[in-house]
Amino acid sequence: MTTAPHHPSTSNSPGHPHTSSAAHPSGTSTPTPSQVWERARGVLLVLGVLLLAGVVLAALQSGDQHGRLDPRSADPQGSRAVAELLKDRGVTIRVVTTLAEATAATGPNSTLLVTSPNLLTPSQQRSLYTAASPSRGRTVLVAPGPLSLRALAPGVRADLPAVPITPREPGCALSAAATAGRVELGGLRYTTRAPHDACYPAEDRPSLLRLTTSHTGDTVLLGAADLLHNERLAHQGNASLALQLLGSRPQLVWYLPSLDDPTATDPGSDGPDATTGFLSHVPSGWIWGTFQLALAAVLAALWRARRLGPVVTEHLPVVIHASETTEGRARLYLRANARDRAASTLRSATRARLASLLGVPAAQCDSPTALLPAVSTRLPGTARDLNSLLFGPTPSHDAGLIGLADELDALEREVRAS
16 A cells, blocks of 8 residues: 555645644744743642641641640640649649650659550560559550550450440449549450459440559559540540549659650560551641642642633644645555545545536535536546446555546546546
8 A cells, every 4th residue: 555646636835835723934932931920820829828828837836735645735636634634633744755754753652644555565565564563653554455455464355346435334333433423435445354443334344444453553444545635525524534543643654655765666576556557656737738738639630630611723833734744644544554544535535526626516525326427427428437436445455546546636637627
């Protein structure tokens, strides 16, 4: 197969190039400053809004402490409210973030609150248990998981899965629970055969367990930390129970385990208790920041993908001659081995031009009964098989396609000459 020949009736001279729209004579076009600004202003506006929002949030929140169960945090899940109430009752609160500080501060006159025992490595848990057991003070563990209990409360088993946090009755003789009454508890539940007080049962298992470790010391296991949160402290008897559990001694050591603690590097451990999941140790600000960035990326993608109005014709950056277009189209037909499409295009274009020359309506140019009689009338002595030439089958080889193009071209010249 070869390229279709160029018909004189459709060609343009080199001095009169054919283009589909107005074209620039230069090969390339350089965007003007106004065009660059129009393209970039949307992105700059989004970045400016995000930067301004970050500055405003940083200014509003500067100096505040944030974090789950942090006694300095006024966030909904912080614990500043209960810390202030304890200070009003004369309890001295010391916030520590390392194991060394926590073990050094334990004693008979202190309560050690471990807010995230599952974040401790097995080595840290063993060291903490060794230091807290003989201190004859109180240790409060918030939602310890099965792995944490092996070291911090031997003999105690955590029942999974966790149950919802709802108001529950004490169901025990512990004085702190009896005074507090209904409390919002749940979460993990615990069972043991050691001497204990089992309070606030959920599905026949207590969500608060008090273990007696010495004549004056004990360990309290809380199935969930919700009653210590600022947003829930005023509900039910949450404040009463929290104050009695944490304020039974004049000193409260508030231990916030941190991954920055040098003792957290334990080559022989499996890491923090996996029952709480990785996300529970990620600060809420990082999670919300990641979500906001993802949302901004989605909105930017939708904005850049918008289509407003109909498609418009773009100006061609170069001049394309009609002959070059014809040759390029023929090469595409050749590459695709599309003799049928090439033959159909040649015949259709010839029929349209013949109909215009012979006065046949354009709507009937593809009708043999309308076009063939008009051609025969104009060329009464022609020996060509007009029906086969104008409406015949597709040539079976490239040479036949070339012959078809030549015959169509000759027929059109004869009609024009007549």
